[in-house]
Amino acid sequence: MKPSLQRLIQDFKAGHPRALARLITEVENRENAHEEILEALYSRVGRAHRIGITGPPGAGKSTLVDALALHFQKQGKRVGVIAVDPSSPFTGGALLGDRHRMTRATQAGIFIRSLATRGSLGGLSEATPFVADLMDAFGFDVVLIETVGVGQAELDIIHTSDTVVVVLVPESGDAIQAMKAGLMEIADIFVINKYDREGAHRFQNELESVLSMQPRREGEWTPPVIPAVATREQGVPELAEALERHLAYLKQSGRFLEKRKHRILDEIERTAKDLLWRRLEGRLSEALTQQWLQRALKGEETPYALARRIVEQLSREA
Numbered sequence: 001m002k003p004s005l006q007r008l009i010q011d012f013k014a015g016h017p018r019a020l021a022r023l024i025t026e027v028e029n030r031e032n033a034h035e036e037i038l039e040a041l042y043s044r045v046g047r048a049h050r051i052g053i054t055g056p057p058g059a060g061k062s063t064l065v066d067a068l069a070l071h072f073q074k075q076g077k078r079v080g081v082i083a084v085d086p087s088s089p090f091t092g093g094a095l096l097g098d099r100h101r102m103t104r105a106t107q108a109g110i111f112i113r114s115l116a117t118r119g120s121l122g123g124l125s126e127a128t129p130f131v132a133d134l135m136d137a138f139g140f141d142v143v144l145i146e147t148v149g150v151g152q153a154e155l156d157i158i159h160t161s162d163t164v165v166v167v168l169v170p171e172s173g174d175a176i177q178a179m180k181a182g183l184m185e186i187a188d189i190f191v192i193n194k195y196d197r198e199g200a201h202r203f204q205n206e207l208e209s210v211l212s213m214q215p216r217r218e219g220e221w222t223p224p225v226i227p228a229v230a231t232r233e234q235g236v237p238e239l240a241e242a243l244e245r246h247l248a249y250l251k252q253s254g255r256f257l258e259k260r261k262h263r264i265l266d267e268i269e270r271t272a273k274d275l276l277w278r279r280l281e282g283r284l285s286e287a288l289t290q291q292w293l294q295r296a297l298k299g300e301e302t303p304y305a306l307a308r309r310i311v312e313q314l315s316r317e318a
């Protein structure tokens with residue numbers, strides 16, 4: 001490991017937020033940097049409550065995260081925030097967008113990091129799980145991850161978080177719409193934000209009746225629906241309390257560990273595939289000589305047999 005990186009890791013362990021910020025940049029910018037960095041910090045990962053906050057654009061997610069982060073901080077918890085901003089990966093929008101709307105948390109010294117998504121469809125930045133690991137290892141009790149709920153984001157957020165909060169607003173359409181968007185399946189907690197707007201009551205009724213129709217097993221978690229006006233901090237204590245309850249449920253039912261196990265398995269699979277792929281790529285260019293292809297062309301050997309032969313050779317080398 002480079003001495004400069006070693007120093008950063010020392011500073012990180014000593015609790016310097018600037019070292020955390022620099023390591024996040026390393027992980028974000030350099031391919032596979034997370035392996036080297038997290039290898040040195042892995043024994044510290046696994047304690048934080050990872051909370052994903054998702055929902056349609058403009059629902060008030062950042063305003064809510066801002067208030068929630070402050071609320072947790074007042075309770076004596078250490079909080080980190082990841083804001084995934086899909087709006088502008090190229091113009092630095094990620095730096096200005098959400099942090100702008102989390103001014104109070106920023107002023108209170110809460111660690112906030114914006115990550116740009118690679119694509120334009122929302123979804124999480126590929127670095128998100130590693131940044132969450134880093135924040136966890138740094139000693140945050142709570143890691144809040146804000147992401148716009150469109151497309152792939154739903155699947156990503158469920159893998160990255162222990163608890164998923166879906167923020168909806170009365171005007172975002174009816175509850176059926178949310179169901180179609182796949183948000184119903186992933187929510188552990190619903191927040192109806194902008195409850196000061198018209199139609200809020202009706203929307204809550206609709207949502208609750210759709211939820212009550214979903215079959216649930218005995219002892220299974222039932223997502224609560226929490227009305228909120230994030231700009232006035234209304235609903236924030238109730239949300240914090242629901243999050244506590246969900247965390248207790250996760251721990252007591254063994255799901256907290258289960259989720260962690262899944263994340264570890266995913267990471268093993270991803271890394272193993274990566275390693276194998278790199279070796280295979282090297283072999284393929286050697287192995288697939290004209291001669292081999294000619295034999296396949298003439299029907300003397302099939303692509304399947306050739307593929308098996310390459311893999312056998314690879315494993316013999318291992």
Ligand SMILES: Nc1nc2c(ncn2[C@@H]2O[C@H](COP(=O)(O)OP(=O)(O)OP(=O)(O)O)[C@@H](O)[C@H]2O)c(=O)[nH]1
Pocket residue numbers: 056057058059060061062063064098101148193194195196197228229230231232
């Ligand atoms: N009336 C009302 N406005 C709110 C409420 N919460 C947030 N807003 C406003 O809604 C707008 C969007 O809020 P944000 O917190 O930026 O929403 P967001 O979901 O983070 O938006 P994106 O990250 O761009 O998807 C802002 O102008 C907020 O002031 C609320 O409870 N009531």
Ligand SMILES: [Mg+2]
Pocket residue numbers: 061062063098101146
């Ligand atoms: Mg936002």
